[in-house]
Amino acid sequence: MKLIDWLTRDAPLATRNEITPKLGFLLTVLLAIVWLIPFLWMVVATLRPPSDGINTMAELMPSLKPTLDNVRDAWEIGDFPRYTLNTTIICAGILLVQFVTITLAGFAFARLKFAGKTLIFYLFLMQLMLVPVLLIVPNLSLVAQLGLYDTLTGVMMPFFASAFGTFLMRQAFEAIPTELEDAALIDGASLIQRIRHIYVPLSMPSFSAFAIISVTSHWNDFLWPLMVINSPDKRPLTVGLSVFTKTAEGTQAWGTIAAGTLMVIAPLLVTFLVFQKRFISSFVTSGIK
Amino acid sequence: MLFSRRLALGLAMIGTMAGALAFPAMAEGPTEIDLFFPVPVDGKLARDMGTLIKEFNETHRDIKATAVYTGSYDDTLIKTRAAIKAGKPPSAVIMSANFLLDMQIENELTNLDALIKADGTTKEQFLGQFFPALHGNAVINRSVYGVPFHNSTPLLYINADKAKEAGLDPNKPPQTWAELTDWAKKLTRRDGDKVTQWGIAIPCAYDYCGWMMETLTMSNGGRYYNEEFGGEVYYDTPSMLGALSWWNDLVAKHKVHPPGATPGPAVSTSFISGNAAMMMLSTGSLTYVRDNAKFNYKVAFIPRNVRNAVPIGGASLIVPAGLEADKQKAAWTLIKWMTSPEKSGWWSRATGYFAPNMAAYKTPDMVDFLNKNPDAKTAVEQLDVAKPWFATYKTVPVRKNLEDEVMLVLNGKKQPKEALAAAQKAADETLKPYNAETSLKLP
Numbered sequence: 001m002k003l004i005d006w007l008t009r010d011a012p013l014a015t016r017n018e019i020t021p022k023l024g025f026l027l028t029v030l031l032a033i034v035w036l037i038p039f040l041w042m043v044v045a046t047l048r049p050p051s052d053g054i055n056t057m058a059e060l061m062p063s064l065k066p067t068l069d070n071v072r073d074a075w076e077i078g079d080f081p082r083y084t085l086n087t088t089i090i091c092a093g094i095l096l097v098q099f100v101t102i103t104l105a106g107f108a109f110a111r112l113k114f115a116g117k118t119l120i121f122y123l124f125l126m127q128l129m130l131v132p133v134l135l136i137v138p139n140l141s142l143v144a145q146l147g148l149y150d151t152l153t154g155v156m157m158p159f160f161a162s163a164f165g166t167f168l169m170r171q172a173f174e175a176i177p178t179e180l181e182d183a184a185l186i187d188g189a190s191l192i193q194r195i196r197h198i199y200v201p202l203s204m205p206s207f208s209a210f211a212i213i214s215v216t217s218h219w220n221d222f223l224w225p226l227m228v229i230n231s232p233d234k235r236p237l238t239v240g241l242s243v244f245t246k247t248a249e250g251t252q253a254w255g256t257i258a259a260g261t262l263m264v265i266a267p268l269l270v271t272f273l274v275f276q277k278r279f280i281s282s283f284v285t286s287g288i289k
Numbered sequence: 290m291l292f293s294r295r296l297a298l299g300l301a302m303i304g305t306m307a308g309a310l311a312f313p314a315m316a317e318g319p320t321e322i323d324l325f326f327p328v329p330v331d332g333k334l335a336r337d338m339g340t341l342i343k344e345f346n347e348t349h350r351d352i353k354a355t356a357v358y359t360g361s362y363d364d365t366l367i368k369t370r371a372a373i374k375a376g377k378p379p380s381a382v383i384m385s386a387n388f389l390l391d392m393q394i395e396n397e398l399t400n401l402d403a404l405i406k407a408d409g410t411t412k413e414q415f416l417g418q419f420f421p422a423l424h425g426n427a428v429i430n431r432s433v434y435g436v437p438f439h440n441s442t443p444l445l446y447i448n449a450d451k452a453k454e455a456g457l458d459p460n461k462p463p464q465t466w467a468e469l470t471d472w473a474k475k476l477t478r479r480d481g482d483k484v485t486q487w488g489i490a491i492p493c494a495y496d497y498c499g500w501m502m503e504t505l506t507m508s509n510g511g512r513y514y515n516e517e518f519g520g521e522v523y524y525d526t527p528s529m530l531g532a533l534s535w536w537n538d539l540v541a542k543h544k545v546h547p548p549g550a551t552p553g554p555a556v557s558t559s560f561i562s563g564n565a566a567m568m569m570l571s572t573g574s575l576t577y578v579r580d581n582a583k584f585n586y587k588v589a590f591i592p593r594n595v596r597n598a599v600p601i602g603g604a605s606l607i608v609p610a611g612l613e614a615d616k617q618k619a620a621w622t623l624i625k626w627m628t629s630p631e632k633s634g635w636w637s638r639a640t641g642y643f644a645p646n647m648a649a650y651k652t653p654d655m656v657d658f659l660n661k662n663p664d665a666k667t668a669v670e671q672l673d674v675a676k677p678w679f680a681t682y683k684t685v686p687v688r689k690n691l692e693d694e695v696m697l698v699l700n701g702k703k704q705p706k707e708a709l710a711a712a713q714k715a716a717d718e719t720l721k722p723y724n725a726e727t728s729l730k731l732p
Contacts, residue, residue: 076336077336136367136371137370137371137374137375140371140372140374140375141374141375141376143375144375144376144377145375145376149372149375149377150377222360223364223367226359226360226364226368227367227368227371227372230323230355230357230379231355231357232355232356232357232358235358239358239360242358242360254558
């Protein structure tokens with residue numbers, strides 16, 4: 001029971017002697033282990049020398065002679081620094097434009113009065129129901145007509161407006177008391193100033209929650225960048241990685257794949273570890289009014 | 290999608306700016322062409338493709354080709370189609386050989402007859418370079434639409450050491466399904482109810498599953514689809530029922546084949562690790578097996594129930610429709626260079642696919658290679674009994690109609706007979722618009 005006590009040391013005092021929260025913690029730890037296994041396997045497979053043979057490939061026990069050969073192979077096959085840069089540009093570019101669009105659209109739906117507001121809002125939400133694959137050809141035609149085929153801007157463009165983000169910001173803005181805005185109005189603040197100094201600072205948790213969702217989904221997107229990008233030097237990480245994971249009639253070099261995958265997730269992983277507390281608190285507080 | 294006015298204005302502005310950046314001034318220079326390619330084997334070959342294109346660019350100063358990696362065969366089709374519809378067709382594509390018919394029906398392919406004629410050769414002379422078995426997937430309505438680049442047939446791979454242990458002679462591989470079933474039983478090792486070594490493994494994942502079903506159906510005397518017309522498949526026939534029942538028996542009755550639908554890489558991995566003593570897999574995996582097997586192995590023809598027959602697999606080079614004349618010409622130069630005896634032989638040695646150009650087997654490098662690796666001959670010898678790969682209107686959905694049902698059978702959720710009836714019904718539905726436009730449209 002020492003372990004459980006240690007794990008629950010941060011639990012609120014009132015619940016410290018109850019059994020249910022402890023069971024909850026235990027379950028969380030179990031789930032964490034299940035989630036960790038594939039990750040551990042990936043690390044082990046990355047360091048396993050090919051000479052160990054394919055028989056040991058599925059084992060979780062690390063090799064006695066760890067090697068960085070797989071990492072070197074993966075590094076040589078793919079131009080990873082370039083891929084990482086491209087993915088970063090794509091994710092950051094999308095997010096920056098999204099911040100502007102979802103703030104303004106969210107504000108419009110939360111506070112402005114105009115004809116057909118509810119109807120337009122529901123139409124906006126309906127976009128969430130569409131499978132992205134459906135839009136590949138129309139989006140690609142539009143991107144090509146704008147002269148953005150095979151450009152990073154072309155990859156970003158369809159995502160500049162986000163129905164989910166607009167919805168999230170509308171909810172966040174609606175939770176902010178109108179008295180604050182009224183006070184600013186009396187002081188003579190313009191519309192943009194009110195958004196900038198009242199709504200945005202008070203909705204920071206929602207912004208960070210949205211940022212996490214936006215960045216992770218675009219970081220992992222494969223099909224759309226594959227459609228838009230031709231030039232090898234404009235590939236994002238996912239397309240670059242799949243050069244050695246997608247096989248039709250052949251076979252797979254697991255060590256290299258594991259090493260490549262590790263390189264692809266590393267930036268996100270490090271970011272998460274560094275900002276762990278903020279990430280979690282952003283999700284916790286964004287749900288509370 | 291709905292935009293606010295301000296958003297639309299903003300987008301238009303960003304679009305114009307980026308457009309200005311994306312279009313550098315047109316300058317006189319080499320004709321720039323894109324070659325779309327899927328990676329049929331592991332990543333090192335993506336690098337080999339880079340080497341190949343680099344060599345082409347160095348020897349052809351007036352053309353600058355870029356190799357664009359485009360995912361799996363299915364992803365490559367999606368990307369090519371989207372690019373054609375967006376008005377940006379690639380100049381050449383390494384396309385799964387059985388997608389050509391569907392693309393031709395949709396007017397997405399350039400008829401190559403004129404380019405062949407401009408070279409001063411005839412269609413017959415041009416096609417004569419390639420193994421006759423490959424013509425079926427390259428010629429549509431007597432016109433050439435594709436150039437075979439790397440091709441495959443399914444093979445039976447046998448772990449020779451395990452066969453000897455079980456008292457079987459690996460030099461006399463099984464030739465019929467009955468013998469194969471017998472071998473599989475003898476090669477399966479059990480520890481109580483647990484199987485420690487499977488007799489045989491056959492892959493079943495999207496793309497591979499349909500190909501293996503075609504393999505088994507053909508060696509069971511069947512036809513699978515109408516080779517002359519893209520609107521008919523024969524899923525609900527005795528030959529296919531027999532094939533699927535035999536496969537299902539290996540899993541459910543004899544318990545010598547791992548249950549469930551297994552993807553290709555998992556099958557080759559379990560063969561290499563000794564977990565499966567035999568497997569049916571593409572010759573495209575041969576180089577991988579040769580490099581990784583720590584035991585003696587043999588490759589053999591796919592055993593027959595009624596007759597020896599296998600489908601062609603692999604990919605052809607195509608030129609999409611809607612290209613400017615100079616790009617078309619440059620793409621044609623690239624295609625001829627890539628399918629020349631030297632280059633197709635080199636690619637064959639690197640991958641394990643066989644070289645479609647017959648003259649490749651007369652080059653000194655290839656003669657040398659075959660002396661050292663006689664196992665590479667099997668796929669070529671099997672070409673005598675090879676037939677075209679199934680191709681219909683909407684090939685991928687029609688293939689998936691069958692694959693979904695076969696997976697249900699291998700997972701023990703359906704019986705072969707009802708599964709095939711369901712697959713036929715679904716495929717008929719998918720093919721309906723084409724039949725309404727062609728065979729059912731009466732004058």
